[in-house]
Amino acid sequence: MDVKGRGRSMSSTIQIDEDMDLRRGPWTVDEDFTLINYIANHGEGRWNSLARCAGLKRTGKSCRLRWLNYLRPDVRRGNITLQEQLLILELHSRWGNRWSKIAQHLPGRTDNEIKNYWRTRVQKHAKQLKCDVNSKQFKDTMRYLWMPRLVERIQAATVAPANTSIAATTTTTATTGACSIGSSTSTTTTTTNNNSNNYHINNNNLDVQTGQMLLPHGVAIGHDFRGAQVTPSYNTPENSSTAGSSDSFGAQVSPVSDLTDYYNIPVNNNPSLECFQASQVGYQDSLTSPSGYFNNGLDFQAMEQSNQWLDGGDTSDNLWNVDDMWFLQQQLNNNNNSNNNSNNNI
DNA sequence: AAATCTTTCAACCGCAGAACG
DNA sequence: GCGTTCTGCGGTTGAAAGATT
CATH class of the missing domain: 1.10.10.60 (Homeodomain-like)
Structure with a gap:
C-alpha cells in the first residue's frame, strides 16, 4: 500500500478523540486494509455503521473520504494530463x-x-496576473490563451517527432501571406486555398463536424477550436519542432471557413491583420471584446518575471513561454495599429 | 550543509440537503 | 410534520517534500 509521505501523513500527528474514542489524522496501512477488506466483503453502505462494523475508530465521513479519494481501485494517480x-x-x-x-x-x-x-x-x-480568478479578465485569459495553448500542446504531444524541414515550410507559407496553423505534418499536410483563411490544421482531437475538441470518455469541449490553435506561422524554436506524421487520432482536418461559430470573429477589415485572422481566433475576439483587457488589464511583466510561468516547473503546466509573450506583444501592436487606422479613417 | 521559503495534497470542517424513524 | 442522522460538497488547513538561498 502506497501511503505517501505528504500531507498529514506522519503518524505523530494522529490524534485520538478522547470523548468519542475516534482516530483522526492520517490513515495507517492497517486501517486502509481494514477498510478495503470490509468494503470488498460487504460493499459500500452507510458509512457510519460501516466504520463501526469494520472496527475502525473513524467517523463515517473519514472512511468515505479515504475510500473515495485514495483507496478506491479506480482512483487514478499521477499528474493531471x-x-x-x-x-x-x-x-x-x-x-x-x-x-x-x-x-x-x-x-x-x-x-x-x-x-x-x-x-x-x-x-x-x-x-x-494580479487579477481575481473569477474575474472576466482571467476567464477570458483562460479561454482565449490557455485553452488554445493546451490544444496546441495536446496536438504537439500526439505528433511524432519531426522532420525539421517543416519549419521552413511554415515560414515560407507565412511570408506569402497565408497562415499555417498548428503542426504541419511531413506526410499528409493539407493546404487548402478555398477560403480567405488560408491555413492547414493538424487537429488530432478535433471533431470535424462541430469543431469541438474531443476528449476521452465522450466529452466534447464546448468551444469551437477550429482554427483556434495558436502556433504562429513564424519560425520559432517551439513550432519548428512540432511537425510530424499522422497519429492515432489520425485526423487531418480540412480548413473550416466559418471561424465565427464560437469566437465571432469580425470580418477582416484590416489587411495588416490578415495573417493573424485565422491563427488567432481567440486572440482576435478578445482584442475586440468590451473588456479589452489585453491592452490594460494583465500584468505581463509580472508574468515574465515569474519563473513558474516562463521556464520553471512542470512543462505540462507551463502554459506560457517566451514565444507566447512575443506573440502577444505582436498581437497588441497589430491591434493598436488597427485601432489607429480605424481612427484615422473616421 | 543548513535555513528558509514554496508547493503539494491528504484530511478535516462546516454547511445544506436527503433520508430515516 | 418534525427532529435526528447521514451523506455529499466545497472550503480550508497544515505537515511533508521540494526548491531556493
Missing part, C-alpha cells in the same frame, strides 16, 4: 467550483484532486 487540464478549465468555465460534477467527467480523478489542482495551479496563475 494536458487533456484533463483542458477539460477542467472548460468544465470550470461552465460550472464554476462544482468539483464533484467536474470530477464525474474525469474518471479516476476525485473532486478533491481537481480542487487541489485548481487551487495550486490555476489560482496561483491568477495571483501572478
Whole structure:
C-alpha cells in the first residue's frame, strides 16, 4: 500500500478523540486494509455503521473520504494530463467550483484532486496576473490563451517527432501571406486555398463536424477550436519542432471557413491583420471584446518575471513561454495599429 | 550543509440537503 | 410534520517534500 509521505501523513500527528474514542489524522496501512477488506466483503453502505462494523475508530465521513479519494481501485494517480487540464478549465468555465460534477467527467480523478489542482495551479496563475480568478479578465485569459495553448500542446504531444524541414515550410507559407496553423505534418499536410483563411490544421482531437475538441470518455469541449490553435506561422524554436506524421487520432482536418461559430470573429477589415485572422481566433475576439483587457488589464511583466510561468516547473503546466509573450506583444501592436487606422479613417 | 521559503495534497470542517424513524 | 442522522460538497488547513538561498 502506497501511503505517501505528504500531507498529514506522519503518524505523530494522529490524534485520538478522547470523548468519542475516534482516530483522526492520517490513515495507517492497517486501517486502509481494514477498510478495503470490509468494503470488498460487504460493499459500500452507510458509512457510519460501516466504520463501526469494520472496527475502525473513524467517523463515517473519514472512511468515505479515504475510500473515495485514495483507496478506491479506480482512483487514478499521477499528474493531471494536458487533456484533463483542458477539460477542467472548460468544465470550470461552465460550472464554476462544482468539483464533484467536474470530477464525474474525469474518471479516476476525485473532486478533491481537481480542487487541489485548481487551487495550486490555476489560482496561483491568477495571483501572478494580479487579477481575481473569477474575474472576466482571467476567464477570458483562460479561454482565449490557455485553452488554445493546451490544444496546441495536446496536438504537439500526439505528433511524432519531426522532420525539421517543416519549419521552413511554415515560414515560407507565412511570408506569402497565408497562415499555417498548428503542426504541419511531413506526410499528409493539407493546404487548402478555398477560403480567405488560408491555413492547414493538424487537429488530432478535433471533431470535424462541430469543431469541438474531443476528449476521452465522450466529452466534447464546448468551444469551437477550429482554427483556434495558436502556433504562429513564424519560425520559432517551439513550432519548428512540432511537425510530424499522422497519429492515432489520425485526423487531418480540412480548413473550416466559418471561424465565427464560437469566437465571432469580425470580418477582416484590416489587411495588416490578415495573417493573424485565422491563427488567432481567440486572440482576435478578445482584442475586440468590451473588456479589452489585453491592452490594460494583465500584468505581463509580472508574468515574465515569474519563473513558474516562463521556464520553471512542470512543462505540462507551463502554459506560457517566451514565444507566447512575443506573440502577444505582436498581437497588441497589430491591434493598436488597427485601432489607429480605424481612427484615422473616421 | 543548513535555513528558509514554496508547493503539494491528504484530511478535516462546516454547511445544506436527503433520508430515516 | 418534525427532529435526528447521514451523506455529499466545497472550503480550508497544515505537515511533508521540494526548491531556493
